[in-house]
Amino acid sequence: MIRGLKIDGKKEMSLSEEIIDFSSPDKVYVPLMNNNTPCDCLVKKGKKVKKGTVIGIRKNMDFPVLSPVSGIVVDIDKCLYLNGEEVPCVVIENDKKETVLKKVLVDDIAKYTKEEFVELLKKCAVTGMGGSDFPTFFKYKSDASFLIVNAVECEPYLTADMMLVKLKAEAILESIDAIRKINNIKKCFIAFKENNDIVRNAFLEYIGRYEDIVLSPVKNIYPMGWERHLVKSVLNLEYERYPSEVGVIVNNVSTIFAIYKALKFQRNITKRIVTITGEGFTEPINVLVKVGTDMSSIIKKIGKYKGEKLKFIAGGPMMGTALSSDHIVVSNNLGAVTIISDTEDYKNECISCSKCVNVCPAKLCPVLIMKNIDNVNELKKLHPELCVECGLCSYVCPSKLGVRDFVVKAKGKVRQ
Ligand code: SF4
Ligand code: SF4
Structure with a gap:
């Protein structure tokens, strides 16, 4: 049985036609972290970098941290990471020239071999953008029969994935199709909430081109986006520890888009959509930001805080982490900053209600x-x-x- 609750999504708050582009900051603060694992710094102050230059490394996986901008390293400092901790980061002054290491444009993105594909995901530092930040190449090392694309975004308030689908449904489908062909996957499913017409309609426009990709509406309950729930709901399969035990790979829809960038341009994802939302903010909206951007300056350019005692959450109110300030920097897996009133003082005894x-x-x-x-x-x-x-x-x-x-x-x- 799939356990969950129907909870108020509050998504209408940040959903709008527009997305504001803030993807050219003066400086970026790239956290030397991957999936909560510290990474070694490979650059020094004064080093010139391009988009895609390796600036750090997660040693135990030989997994790179790549620069999201071109410019010059001006400091090795600390920044507020989405787990609520201050972590080391590389500070890069953005020259705004967007110079890349190598310009590549691949016509047929399904032409890679499986080995080349796995290597490419590693080289382009693709990670789980739905929250885990786990290196994606790892999931594709073994064979799979099914791919489930998680477009459920069940966390309340968040609409970044929905906005991405609205804008990039065609590229996302092209990416899924290429992943399927390269990895010899039998069938791909796009899981989304049954009441989400924005996602449904965005995919319906192009999905007719692909026989082996189907839309798979799932219940509007929380946490329907949990891998275990998705695998059960979509394929009626259960597993002990990982979906790979039953031949399934689950990827967030924004990770699929990062894979598209890797396949098409052979480079890392350098920007992402972040939802700024919550009752504690006057102008909830989605913004396009560079990885490494300090969200504080962006938030203040858009609107004002509302209320006296506020709580800043990296992510949504259910799974996110409460932060000590609004100076959080954007990492691949930061989908939202939620600002709500802080009511945490209200604490009583456990009444053993179960x-x-x-x-x-x-x-x-x-x-x-x-x-x-x-x-x-x-x-x-x-x-x-x-x-x-x-x-x-x-x-x-x-x-x-x-x-x-x-x-x-x-x-x-x-x-x-
Ligand atoms: S946070 Fe953990 S313990 Fe609490 S309901 Fe969710 S899975 Fe269970
Ligand atoms: S049993 Fe659980 S839900 Fe009930 S009061 Fe205690 S901690 Fe809270």
């Missing part, structure tokens, strides 16, 4: 994990490592105890 247990899609016991937070032996028996950080336990808790934060903390403790 709501958090009944709602958990991973079938965990969040209340027990919270109560045993200092007892690692007990925590190990409760398997917090299976938590998908969906935030539903915190959402339903009548005592507003922030249960998810305890489970996330417990995850770290059992892994040590």
Whole structure:
């Protein structure tokens, strides 16, 4: 059974016809992080770089960090990353010339061999843009029968993926088709919420060209975008740890677009759409920004903060991370900055209502994990490592105890 809740999407807030282009900042702050793993810095102050120059490396995977701009390295500093921590970053002054390492334009993007494709994803530093930031080449190392493209965007408030589909449905489909041919995948499914006509209509315009790509509407519940839910809903398959066990690859729709850029131009994604939203902001909207942009200046150019005590969240209110300031920098996997009023002071005792247990899609016991937070032996028996950080336990808790934060903390403790 697929567990989830119907929650107010609040997506109309940031949905508009326009997208504001802020993709030419004076400086970028490129985090030396990949999938929460620190990367080594490979450049020094004064080094001239082009778009695509390797500036860092994740050593254990030999995975590069690439420059999103051309210009000059002016500092190695720290920046606020989307996990809420200050991390090392390469500061590059943007010369705004957009000089690339090598100009490439591939006509037939399905012409690559599987080996070339995997190598290209690595070289172009393609990562999971829906949140994980995990190197995408890894998923394609083994064979798969099915590809599920995740265009569900089930997190409330967020509309960046929807906007991308609206603007780039044709290129996304071309990319899916090429991925299918290169990897000998039998069938591809585009999963989207059954009530999302924007996504449905954008794809319907071009999908008739492709026999082996189908639209797959899924229930309008949260967290329907979780891989496990998608694989069950679309293919009626279940797995232990990874979708690859049942021959399935799941990619976020924005990752598919990053793959398109890699296939077509053999370069990294240098910009992305970010939703700026929430009741604490006067002008919710989607913006196109360079990777490494400090969002603070952009937000202030567009509108004003509303209310006294505000909370800045990297991502949406369910799965995102509360930040200490609005100076967050854009990484590949930052889909939104949500600004809402901070009501976290309201904390009571647990009333043992079991709501958090009944709602958990991973079938965990969040209340027990919270109560045993200092007892690692007990925590190990409760398997917090299976938590998908969906935030539903915190959402339903009548005592507003922030249960998810305890489970996330417990995850770290059992892994040590
Ligand atoms: S314990 Fe984790 S998976 Fe379960 S509801 Fe809470 S955040 Fe979601
Ligand atoms: S939902 Fe909140 S109050 Fe209810 S059992 Fe869970 S932690 Fe306790």
